Amino acid sequence: MPSDTKYAFQRGLPLLGLGLTGLAAMLWLLWLQSVIDTAPLPGTGFFSGLFLSLFFCGLGWYLYRIHQGLSFFHAEELPAHSLALGVVALFALLLPESLLYAGILSGMGDIARLAIHALGLVAATVFFMATALLAMRLLLLRAPRWGKHMWALWLLVLLAANSFHFGTPELWRMELRYAFAGAGALVALPLLVRMQWIALLSQQARWRTLGVVSVLAVVTLAISYSLWQMPLGPVLGMHPQGNIFLLLLGGFVNAFCLLSLLGLLFHLPMATVLEERQHALEAFRTMQQEAKAGAGTGSVAGHLLAEALKQGRAQSGWIARVVKDRPGDLTLVYEGIDEADMKRIEYTLFSHPDHYQLHLPHRYIYIRDLAEDRFLRHHALGFRAMVFFPIHLPGGDILRLFLVHKETEAFDRFTIDLLCSYIAQAQLGLANVEMMEATVATERLKRDLEIGKRVQQRLLPVQFPVSTLMELSASSVAAEEVGGDYYDFYEHGPHQTAILMSDVSGKGTTAAFHVAEMKGIFQSLIQASPGPKEFLSRANMAVASCFDKGMFITLMYAVVDLKAYTVTYARAGHCPMLHYRSGYRDVAELQDEGMGLGIVRSRKFDNLIEENTVPLKRGDALILYTDGITEARNRQTQKEFGLHRLRDSLLLHIDLPAERIVQKVVQDVQQFTQQEQNRDDMSLMILKIK
Amino acid sequence: MEVINKISDGVLKIALIGELDASGAINLDNVIRKAIDDRFYQIVVDCQKLDYISSAGLGVFISYLADIQDHDGRLVFYNMKDNVKSVFNILGLQHVVTIAGDFNDAKKLIHEQ
Numbered sequence: 035m036p037s038d039t040k041y042a043f044q045r046g047l048p049l050l051g052l053g054l055t056g057l058a059a060m061l062w063l064l065w066l067q068s069v070i071d072t073a074p075l076p077g078t079g080f081f082s083g084l085f086l087s088l089f090f091c092g093l094g095w096y097l098y099r100i101h102q103g104l105s106f107f108h109a110e111e112l113p114a115h116s117l118a119l120g121v122v123a124l125f126a127l128l129l130p131e132s133l134l135y136a137g138i139l140s141g142m143g144d145i146a147r148l149a150i151h152a153l154g155l156v157a158a159t160v161f162f163m164a165t166a167l168l169a170m171r172l173l174l175l176r177a178p179r180w181g182k183h184m185w186a187l188w189l190l191v192l193l194a195a196n197s198f199h200f201g202t203p204e205l206w207r208m209e210l211r212y213a214f215a216g217a218g219a220l221v222a223l224p225l226l227v228r229m230q231w232i233a234l235l236s237q238q239a240r241w242r243t244l245g246v247v248s249v250l251a252v253v254t255l256a257i258s259y260s261l262w263q264m265p266l267g268p269v270l271g272m273h274p275q276g277n278i279f280l281l282l283l284g285g286f287v288n289a290f291c292l293l294s295l296l297g298l299l300f301h302l303p304m305a306t307v308l309e310e311r312q313h314a315l316e317a318f319r320t321m322q323q324e325a326k327a328g329a330g331t332g333s334v335a336g337h338l339l340a341e342a343l344k345q346g347r348a349q350s351g352w353i354a355r356v357v358k359d360r361p362g363d364l365t366l367v368y369e370g371i372d373e374a375d376m377k378r379i380e381y382t383l384f385s386h387p388d389h390y391q392l393h394l395p396h397r398y399i400y401i402r403d404l405a406e407d408r409f410l411r412h413h414a415l416g417f418r419a420m421v422f423f424p425i426h427l428p429g430g431d432i433l434r435l436f437l438v439h440k441e442t443e444a445f446d447r448f449t450i451d452l453l454c455s456y457i458a459q460a461q462l463g464l465a466n467v468e469m470m471e472a473t474v475a476t477e478r479l480k481r482d483l484e485i486g487k488r489v490q491q492r493l494l495p496v497q498f499p500v501s502t503l504m505e506l507s508a509s510s511v512a513a514e515e516v517g518g519d520y521y522d523f524y525e526h527g528p529h530q531t532a533i534l535m536s537d538v539s540g541k542g543t544t545a546a547f548h549v550a551e552m553k554g555i556f557q558s559l560i561q562a563s564p565g566p567k568e569f570l571s572r573a574n575m576a577v578a579s580c581f582d583k584g585m586f587i588t589l590m591y592a593v594v595d596l597k598a599y600t601v602t603y604a605r606a607g608h609c610p611m612l613h614y615r616s617g618y619r620d621v622a623e624l625q626d627e628g629m630g631l632g633i634v635r636s637r638k639f640d641n642l643i644e645e646n647t648v649p650l651k652r653g654d655a656l657i658l659y660t661d662g663i664t665e666a667r668n669r670q671t672q673k674e675f676g677l678h679r680l681r682d683s684l685l686l687h688i689d690l691p692a693e694r695i696v697q698k699v700v701q702d703v704q705q706f707t708q709q710e711q712n713r714d715d716m717s718l719m720i721l722k723i724k
Numbered sequence: 725m726e727v728i729n730k731i732s733d734g735v736l737k738i739a740l741i742g743e744l745d746a747s748g749a750i751n752l753d754n755v756i757r758k759a760i761d762d763r764f765y766q767i768v769v770d771c772q773k774l775d776y777i778s779s780a781g782l783g784v785f786i787s788y789l790a791d792i793q794d795h796d797g798r799l800v801f802y803n804m805k806d807n808v809k810s811v812f813n814i815l816g817l818q819h820v821v822t823i824a825g826d827f828n829d830a831k832k833l834i835h836e837q
Contacts, residue, residue, distance in 0.1 A: 518779075539779030584787030586779075588815065607815040629816030633786050642819050 158257050162283045165254070169290040172231040184225055188286075191218040195279040211278050218282045226289050229297040233308070240305060244298045251291035258284050310345070314456060317341045331355070331467055335366040335433065338460045342437060343369060345456060346449055350417065351437040352376050358430035371417075371438065378413045379436070383422070385409075397454055398423045403442040419444040423457050428465045482543045487512050489546035490519070490715075493553050498693075499525055503596045505692035506531070508719035509700060511662075511712070518545035519660050519715040520552055524560045529597040532560060535658035535719055536589040537608065544582070551580055552587060566591045566604035567645035570631070574606070578635035586632035590658050594650070594721060601656060602647045606631050609661050612681075614688055616653030621681045624648060655692075656721045657684060662714035663699075669708045679706065692722045729755045731764055735834055739770040744781035753784045760788060765797025768830050772803040777811060789820055798822060802830040 174181050195218065235243055261284065320337065335353045343351050350370030354363040368376055383390060383399075386409055390399060399422045401407055404414035417438040425433040435457065439445065445453075491512060498506045508521050518538035525531050534556060538548045555576045559569055569591050577587060590611050592603035603611055607630030610623040626644040634642065650656075659680070666675045680699070687698040696718050703716060726741040727748065736759040744752065756767065785799065792799055802824040804812070812818060824830040 539783050584783035586783065586786055586815075609814065627816070629819060633789065633815070633817070634820060635790065642816060 155261070158261055159280065159283070161257065162280075162287050165250070165287045165290070166283060169287065170225075172294075173225050173228045173290075175228075175231045175234065177228065181225070181228070184221065188218075188221050188225065191221050192279060192282060195282050215278050215281055215285075218278075219285065222282075222286050222289070226286070226293055229293070229301075232294070232297045232301045237305070237309065240298070240302065244295075244302070247291060247294045247298060251288075251295050254284075254288050254291050258288055314341075314345060314452065317456070330471075331427075331464060332366055334460070334464055334467055338435070338457075339367045339369060341456065342435060342453060345452055346421070346437045346439075346445060348437045348439045348444065350439070351435070353436075354380065354434045356432040356434065363434065366433070375413070375415050376436065379410065379420070379438075380434070382409050382413050396424070398450060400445060400450060404438075405442075416440060418442040421445050421450060421453070423453065425457055425461055425464070427461070427468060429468050433464070486543045486546040489543070490549050493520060493546075493549055495522055498523070499531070501528070502724065503529070504531070504594070504724060505722040506533070506720070507692040507696045508658075508717065509696045510715060510717040511700060511704075513662065513712045513715050518549060519662065519717040520549045521658065521717055521719050522553065522556055523719075524556075526563050526593075529595060530563070531594045531596070531721070532563075532591070533594065533656070533658060533719060533721060534589065534591050535608065535660065535717065536587055537660045537662075537715075537717075538587045539585055544585075548581060548585060548587065551577075565645065566593060566602055567640075567643050570604050570606050570628075570643050571640050574631045574635070574639045577632045581632045586630045588630045592656065592658075594656065594723075596723070599650045599652075599723075600647050601650055602645065604628065604643055604645045606643065607633070609659060609664065612657035612659070612684070613648065614655040614657065614684060616651060616655075619685065621657070621684050623677075650723055652723055654723050655684075655688060655695075658719040660715060660717045662712060662716035663703055663718060665714060666703050666707045666712055666716060667709075668706060675703055675706050692720045695720050695722070727751050727755055729759075731759065731762075734764060735766040735768055736764045737768050737770070739772075740774040740777075742773065743776040743778075744774060745776075745778045746780040749778070749780035749784050752781065753787075756784065756788055760791055763795075765792050765795040766834055767792070767797070767799050768834060769799070769801045770803055770827070771801050771805065771808060774805065774808055777808055782811075782815065782817075785821065786817075793820075798834060800824055800830045800833050802826055 170185060174185060195214070232243075261280065317337075335355075339351055339353050343349065348370075352368030352371065353366045355366050356363040363380070365373060365376070384392065387393060389409065392399075401410065401420045403418050404410045404420055405418060407414075410420075417440060419439040419442055421437050423435040425435060427433060437445070437453075491510070494510055495508070498508065506523060508523075510519050510521070512519075518540060519536070520538065521533075521535045523531060523533045536552060538545045538552065540548065552573075555573050559572050559576075564572065570589065573589070581587070586607070588608035589606040590603070590608040591606070592601050592611060594601045601613075603624060603626070605611070605624075605626050605628035607628055610625050612621050613624050614621050624646070626646050627642065628644065629639065629642040631639075633639075664675055664677050664680060667673065668675075679702075683699045683702040684695070686702075687695045690698065699718055700716065726739075728739040728741065730737055736756070738752075738755065740752075742748070759767065789799070791797075799821040800823075801812075801821060803826055804823060809823065812821075812823060817823075822833055824833055
């Protein structure tokens with residue numbers, strides 16, 4: 035129905051209801067008038083009118099309720115106040131009987147007697163209608179469109195049944211009446227068999243509803259029986275049995291009570307099975323939430339075992355974890371069994387892989403009776419049935435779930451299937467946990483490396499001295515993950531400059547810390563203006579105490595004297611310094627013996643360091659670098675830049691100012707590699723003598 | 725990166741295959757630590773298939789140097805590729821570990837003990 039029309043219809047409903055009620059009131063007054071005019075006693079018409087008006091009122095109220103949008107169709111239980119109504123009606127019907135019995139009724143006048151019967155009749159009708167309306171709430175739960183249309187049709191049938199009140203008994207022959215009644219019943223039948231509401235009851239509501247419906251059924255039967263027997267013939271102009279309206283309505287309520295009672299009785303045993311399924315789904319959800327909440331594998335395993343025990347209806351079980359590529363397993367959780375006993379069972383099982391066909395990809399291994407098993411009967415210790423599930427985790431680890439039971443054949447096919455699907459779900463949950471852990475670890479590592487790079491960059495000097503005698507410049511291009519290159523300089527005076535280039539092993543924040551430590555060591559040692567060998571010796575001692583085991587640093591240290599025009603240097607395992615000789619236009623390596631700092635953490639180190647002095651001429655240059663430059667690879671050929679290319683590049687640009695040389699050489703390397711990111715930091719320092 | 729290892733005749737024999745980077749270094753560290761815990765201080769490393777060694781890999785060997793020396797043990801490398809050998813030489817490691825030529829040289833050096 036298009037929403038506009040639907041909206042108009044809904045708006046018009048209360049008016050319709052009001053109209054019908056008004057109509058009923060009018061009819062009532064008319065008949066009352068006619069009755070008072072014609073006869074002292076209320077006739078057939080009177081009661082017909084009574085029924086009709088009651089019906090109209092009821093219909094009006096129903097329409098009004100729909101307009102209010104009240105949830106007719108969402109209630110899931112049969113409220114108990116319907117029962118109260120029934121009790122009242124029963125009382126009202128039984129009243130004449132009891133009064134008769136008490137001998138009071140015979141003394142009353144006809145009107146009084148009729149009034150009492152009429153009261154009972156009205157009460158019964160109200161009860162039937164109210165119960166029918168309540169029944170509708172339940173029968174139309176989750177009903178498709180046709181359900182509501184059927185109900186409207188049923189109301190129309192009831193309305194039409196009232197027409198039998200008008201006219202004479204001869205007009206409406208019994209056959210016609212009963213034919214109509216039969217047809218009407220057929221309309222109600224598809225509605226009556228909609229027992230879905232029973233399935234939707236919660237566990238507590240189930241028993242309560244059974245009680246209410248049982249009593250309701252009894253009350254309804256009692257009322258119907260009393261009505262059937264009621265001596266209202268002269269009043270209604272017919273037997274109540276001929277009143278089609280009452281017949282249909284009463285029949286409907288009776289049928290509803292009876293069918294509901296049967297439905298409830300049959301549903302109760304099935305309900306427990308459905309509940310278990312529901313519970314299993316709940317358990318799945320809990321486990322997924324646990325995985326999301328960042329629970330570890332141990333906690334998930336704990337829940338897995340608890341659920342498996344519940345669903346398998348076992349008291350004893352355990353989960354062990356096999357770590358990839360490691361022998362043996364680690365028990366995670368266990369319940370209802372000693373650790374020693376469980377280990378014995380496991381050991382027996384895995385000692386005979388052929389017998390138990392462990393190499394095949396079973397989803398589970400089920401042993402009906404341990405007492406009959408060749409190997410396990412010696413270790414069964416009172417347990418009879420056992421089922422074992424291997425759960426493969428994405429990381430390569432395996433979880434082993436064992437369930438044992440004291441009865442044979444305790445795990446039926448249904449239970450095992452249920453456990454298998456539950457475990458499949460658990461596997462997903464565990465995979466999530468593992469993925470999350472890995473992601474967290476990766477994120478942490480990435481951040482670690484980024485911080486390392488940033489810190490390292492801030493430790494490097496940016497301003498270089500400008501002097502009449504020499505030019506100094508340096509640059510560092512950090513790799514994606516590394517932050518371990520460090521260079522520095524110190525001017526002792528106008529003629530003496532110390533320069534240093536170093537490379538810390540490691541990556542990320544650890545390397546950055548060590549770079550900071552190195553800077554500290556340099557800054558403090560340099561004050562005493564030590565010679566290179568002395569500097570390295572002291573630096574090694576400093577490093578020996580504060581560097582982690584296995585951490586080392588390579589270093590190139592030189593002191594340039596621009597009075598004597600010499601350079602004194604020592605090499606701690608670093609790439610040899612390069613010396614450009616302007617006279618020869620060549621680049622030579624300044625070799626000497628050396629060892630990285632932090633490798634030999636004792637005085638023995640001093641014997642392994644050689645100090646040399648070399649003369650310098652104007653126009654010469656000293657070049658310090660880290661192996662990130664020589665080891666930079668071309669993306670496609672994977673060839674290294676190498677020392678020879680570095681030499682060529684230097685010779686090409688050597689006449690430029692120091693800063694420009696540094697830039698140009700770095701450019702050359704990057705052009706060679708054609709890569710955005712390098713594997714290692716690249717650092718270059720050039721001291722040019724004017 | 726693979727670390728094949730076995731202990732025979734009281735010597736830990738390691739073969740390094742591929743590039744020894746940071747994650748391989750962890751693996752290597754476990755292998756050597758286990759041997760050291762079990763008091764095996766003679767270690768022989770076959771570098772024939774070792775293409776590259778990172779500072780992390782070097783760090784692993786360096787971290788056990790003191791222990792090995794204190795117990796009169798020995799760390800011998802053999803069949804080293806040129807690029808790896810030059811890394812060792814520049815760093816000065818030839819003073820603290822033994823770089824042998826081939827397997828027979830290595831065997832002789834170990835049995836000198």
